[in-house]
Amino acid sequence: MTSAKQPSRVCFQLQIxxxxxxxxxxxxxxxxxxxxxxxxxxxxxxxxxFLGAGATLIGYYETDDDAAAQAYLAASPIAARWEAEMARFFVGLHGRPDQAATPLTEVFNLHDQLTASATNESTTP
Structure with a gap:
């Protein structure tokens, strides 16, 4: 039996x-x-x-393969041009914004916990 891989949820922070x-x-x-x-x-x-206090930018996306998505954008001339133009808006950034953003650690996801809870309830005698 093959289990479907969960999509990755990626969240990052940049300072504008x-x-x-x-x-x-x-x-x-x-x-x-x-x-x-x-x-x-x-x-x-x-x-x-999302824009937060003090011009803090929080980004979020989902993907099935984040490494492949990163590689695709890293090789894209369009993305390179966009990121080169966007880089000047950020403070303390070294590299392209799409690749140098600070990733955030997910600590809670409602769907995952509800799914786990339902699974645990159905296997409890």
Missing amino acids: DPARLDEYLARHSPVWPEMLAEIAASGRRNYSL
């Missing part, structure tokens, strides 16, 4: 230069159509960016 926040937001409304296509082609889905 507060002096450039308005321009950063404007650049994302909308993102270049060709960059949107590259993100989708990489296998990333359910991708969102």
